Amino acid sequence: MPASDVRVGFIGCGEHAVEVLLPAVQQVGLDLAAICDLDKRRAQRATRRFGAFRAYQDLQRMIDEMDLDAVLVCGPPELHAEAATVALHHGCHVWTEAPPAPTAAEAERIGELARERGLVAQAGLMMRFAPAYRRLRATIADEAFGAPVAFEAIYWPPALPGHDEPLLFDALHILDLVRWLLGEVAECSMALEDERAAISLRMLDGATGVVSFLWGGPWPREMVTVGSDAAVATAVDRASLTVRRRGSDEMTVWRAEALAAGGQSDTAHLRGYLSALVQFAAGVADDAPQEATISAAAATMHLIERLHRDGEV
Ligand SMILES: NC(=O)c1ccc[n+]([C@@H]2O[C@H](COP(=O)([O-])OP(=O)(O)OC[C@H]3O[C@@H](n4cnc5c(N)ncnc54)[C@H](O)[C@@H]3O)[C@@H](O)[C@H]2O)c1
Known part of the structure; x- marks a missing residue:
């Protein structure tokens, strides 16, 4: 089934939805049937701008009335959990922004509900879909790279209202990326000071490393380095990947390619949103396997809760 036959309802029309997600929904070609927001003007404006059929203020009513295949949600975590639960009980597939629920246990419950019902439940773990990180993952999985022994992840995002x-x-995003690249965590600890954290991780497969997290600093920054005995690979700002091999001065440099459409589409493409929604649409339409499930998000949320509980040093 093509993406254009997947009939979706979208809930929550804040800035992130209107600037990034709804344009991406359009670009992927999903059939946007209805848009819902508690704020009637926001719902109506987004419905007009993105060419949906109908605006709603009540998510239950939208799901009951619109004969949807899937529901996408972008708001506070409580809304993600509520909308996902209603949608799954109604037989709709769901995509939620991250975090998919306020707690790991609630996210896990939603993941289980989706599994029981045979429905797709994807969380907005967009880093997994960013071209630079997909390339980094393929590079370190290559036999010639060797087993990762060390890593460093720097994530200093801008402060966003409501976070x-x-x-x-x-x-959540950078820790999920580390788990996706390097597997499960065996040991962890965290030094936390206001909105700054230094997180030490030892992975089950043996690699050790740190995540440097700084929220709302004056210089947004993102860099992930993974090293083995044979090579080192560094992705910078989801835009490039540099690989150096042991004993060689040569460096291979790859740069993520912009899309012909440019502008917002490039942002959605390079940050990973476009491919995330393409995979979600393929899951709904053709049962394609999903990587960024709500259950996967729940596992990373458990790690965060563990860091808070007994990982602080
Ligand atoms: N992954 C990223 O890069 C990224 C970036 C920005 C935001 N986000 C995520 O996106 C989400 C939304 O961010 P935002 O900045 O757009 O938020 P926002 O506060 O601007 O918008 C949220 C919208 O949800 C609506 N809403 C709340 N409860 C509702 C309900 N019960 N029914 C219908 N509508 C309801 C509000 O009226 C509002 O319009 C957050 O979860 C945030 O973490 C992710």
């Missing part, structure tokens, strides 16, 4: 728990809203 009152930066570890849950923002560090």
Whole structure:
């Protein structure tokens, strides 16, 4: 089934939805049937701008009335959990922004509900879909790279309004990326000071490293380095990947390619949103496997809760 046959309802029309996600939904070609926001003017404006059929203020009503295949949600975590639960009970697939729920246990419950019902439940873990990180993952999985022994991840995102728990809203992304690249965590500890955290991780497969997290500093920055005995690979700002091999001065440099459409599309493409929604649409339409499930987000949320509980040093 083509993406254009997947009939979706979109809930939550704040800035992130209107600037990034709804344009990406259009670009992927999903059939945007309805848009819902508690704020009637926002819902109506987004409905007009993105060519949806109908605006709603009540998510239950939208889901009951619109015969949707899937529901996408972008608001506070409580809204993600509520909308996902209603949608899954109604037989709709769901995509939520991250975090998919206020707690790991609630996210896990939503993941289980989706599994029981045979429905797709994807969380907005966009870093997994960014071209630079997909290339980094393929590079370090290559036999010639050798087993990763060390890593360093720097994530200093800008402060966003409403992100009152930066570890849950923002560090979630970089910690999820580390798990996706390097596997499960065996040991962890965290030094936390205001909105700054230094997180030490030892992975089950043996690699050790640190995540430097700084929320709302004056210089947004993102860099991930993974090293083995044979090579080192560094992705910078989701825009480039540099690989150096042991014993050679040569450096291979790859740069993420912009899209012909440019502008917003490039942002959505380079940050990973476009490919995330393409995979979600393929999951709904053709049962394609999903990588960034709500259950995967729940596992990273458990790690964050563990860091808070017994990982602080
Ligand atoms: N991954 C990223 O790069 C990234 C970036 C920015 C934001 N986000 C995430 O996106 C989400 C939303 O961010 P935002 O800045 O657009 O938020 P926002 O506060 O601007 O918008 C949220 C919208 O949800 C609506 N809403 C709240 N409860 C509702 C309900 N019960 N029914 C219908 N609508 C309801 C509000 O009226 C509002 O319009 C957050 O979860 C945030 O973490 C992710």
